Amino acid sequence: MDFGKIALTREQLDLWDSASEFYDTYATEAVYDEERRSGSGYSDTLHKALGERGWITPTWRPEEGGAGLDAVSVRILELEMERRGVPDITFGTTHLVLTLVEASGSDALTRKVLPGVASGDIRMCLGYTEPDGGSDLAAVRTRAQRTEDGGWVVNGAKMFTTGAHNCQYTILVTRTDPDVPKHRGITLFLVPLDISGVEIRPIHTVGGERTNAVFYDDVRIDDDHRLGPVNGGWGTLSIALKQEHGQYEATGLNEISGGMVYAKPLRSLLWHATRWARTPGVDGTVPFDDPRVRALLSEIVIDLEIIRAAPGSMGRILGSDRLVQRSAELLDMIGAEAILSHDGAGALEGGIFEWAHRYAQGTAIYGGTTDIARNIVAQHTLGLPRPPKLD
Ligand SMILES: Cc1cc2nc3c(=O)[nH]c(=O)nc-3n(C[C@H](O)[C@H](O)[C@H](O)COP(=O)(O)OP(=O)(O)OC[C@H]3O[C@@H](n4cnc5c(N)ncnc54)[C@H](O)[C@@H]3O)c2cc1C
Structure with missing residues (x-):
């Protein structure tokens, strides 16, 4: 590993100036005030403005909604974002879910979701934890059952789905086979949050954060929204969990610490x-x-x-x-x-x-x-x- 200093190119220095100007314009006192009030970890104006520049998915090509940037340039954007302390929880959860959608989503789903993520119109959150416990994820009880038309019907509840009120989709960890050892009967879905049967209720924490309880009552989704194999959800999930726990292989200049x-x-x-x-x-x-x-x-x-x-x-x-x-x-x-x-x-x-x-x-x-x-x-x-x- 090379710990030496990196000499930045003219282009990279210019990008740093643009990023700094961008945050001077969009990370206004109103954004921070709103965050203190709502605790949502999200600013709509800021997020959409990032999308317009291709800076939500900066390594993607411009025709895919990205900015075609190299790893050093991406790190410059990350550092500037971090330095400003802007609300970025939903930015982060969207990226965690994106990894899963890219790795395990159907063609129809990726075609629908990816462009919207890049533009900022689609945000995603994590529906892992349930009211009866979060540490033992494999004990999930939210139930997904096949319907006659090949789709699914979901019933259950999730706790602490942070950002659900600002997101279009959530990952949903469900139990699809209750009769096999618990790790083997799990299936993952990407569930739209604006459909019938989904109810989002706010939870405010002592730390000033807004998170949510989300209830699923006979929620119908088609099979295109499945992520990975039926009953193979534990393996699919490990991609996102490793990323969240900082155990992923370091790519480019990403930091490997989970801290x-x-x-x-x-x-x-x-x-x-x-x-x-x-x-x-x-x-x-x-x-x-x-x-x-x-x-x-x-x-x-x-x-x-x-x-x-x-x-x-x-x-x-x-x-x-x-x-x-x-x-x-x-x-x-x-x-x-x-x-x-x-x-x-x-x-x-x-x-x-x-x-x-x-x-x-x-x-x-x-x-x-x-x-x-x-x-x-x-x-x-x-x-x-x-x-x-x-x-
Ligand atoms: C502000 C906030 C935001 C969150 N956002 C999200 C989100 O976006 N999506 C989501 O799905 N979840 C989210 N969570 C949920 C979070 O991941 C869980 O709260 C966490 O995993 C712990 O689960 P639990 O609260 O059910 O505690 P439990 O699992 O019931 O644990 C209770 C206590 O027992 C300890 N414990 C449990 N099992 C063991 C063990 N095997 N060994 C040692 N100690 C153990 C725990 O450390 C804890 O102290 C959020 C939580 C908070 C507070």
């Missing part, structure tokens, strides 16, 4: 804490002169490097654990002003310290909890036996 998604708020926290540390307080003292402040901020810089380097589930655990730990330590260090929320008079740095502490807690849960990630490291890295069943 980068959690490192984003930590990086943003560091940036705001450093600005706070440089600013003189009312008594004229500068926080940065205090060695304890310098030590904590330096430790966060080191955390970020370690998270980036830790592969797959190890990065996922570190990313969340460090965010939980450091956001609490920053509140302690900065004091009462850090506990004021965005709307509070005198809130520091737009209330980010208070928000980050709340937000951090959920990062230990979604995408598979850090407990489950520890099990994965124990089994796959240390070669330890599977943990005993809890039930």
Whole structure:
């Protein structure tokens, strides 16, 4: 692996300028205000504007709705997006589902979905977790049954389908054969969310996020919406799960750590804490002169490097654990002003310290909890036996 610095071409530097101008125009204060209000992880204006430039699927050819960019240019776009901290949850889930649709979707489905993803008109979300449990995905109970016309009818419920209210499709993990061992009776579908029998109800989290409970009541879908083989859903699903857990083969310049998604708020926290540390307080003292402040901020810089380097589930655990730990330590260090929320008079740095502490807690849960990630490291890295069943 080459860790050397990359010399950017004129074209790549120009792209960086365009990306910066783009976010100056579209990542407005109104976008961030709306996100604080809704917690949806999505901005319609921003997402569609990305689509117009071919920047949702930047490696695709322009005639496919992409921008024909190379891996370095894509990384430039990602870095600029990350630096701005724009709402990007639906952007992320759409990409996870896209991997599955490309790998396992019928021709009819890919023809329908891919152009819309590129333009921004089609967004997709993840319908894995059920009210009775998320960690044991194979215990899925949502039922899909064949109909006489070769289609399917679905009944069941999913919890925490984040972004469903802004998406056109969800992946749906269903039980198609209840009489075989649980991993073998699962089938995946890409289900339209605007059809009869689908009901979306909001859930708001302590971290300020909006997610959803989605109910499926006699929902009819045709077989073209199936992803992968009937009863072979566990294998199909592993493509998306590996991607989400950062276990996929590194392609181009993609980061291999499963923790980068959690490192984003930590990086943003560091940036705001450093600005706070440089600013003189009312008594004229500068926080940065205090060695304890310098030590904590330096430790966060080191955390970020370690998270980036830790592969797959190890990065996922570190990313969340460090965010939980450091956001609490920053509140302690900065004091009462850090506990004021965005709307509070005198809130520091737009209330980010208070928000980050709340937000951090959920990062230990979604995408598979850090407990489950520890099990994965124990089994796959240390070669330890599977943990005993809890039930
Ligand atoms: C904000 C938010 C957004 C989410 N977005 C989505 C989404 O878009 N799509 C989606 O499908 N899901 C989503 N989820 C659901 C998330 O993936 C699940 O909450 C998670 O997988 C845990 O499942 P559970 O909540 O049912 O907890 P359970 O599986 O019931 O677990 C309860 C506790 O037991 C522990 N535990 C369970 N099994 C084991 C074991 N074998 N070993 C050790 N400890 C164990 C867990 O770590 C946890 O602490 C979201 C959740 C949140 C909070």
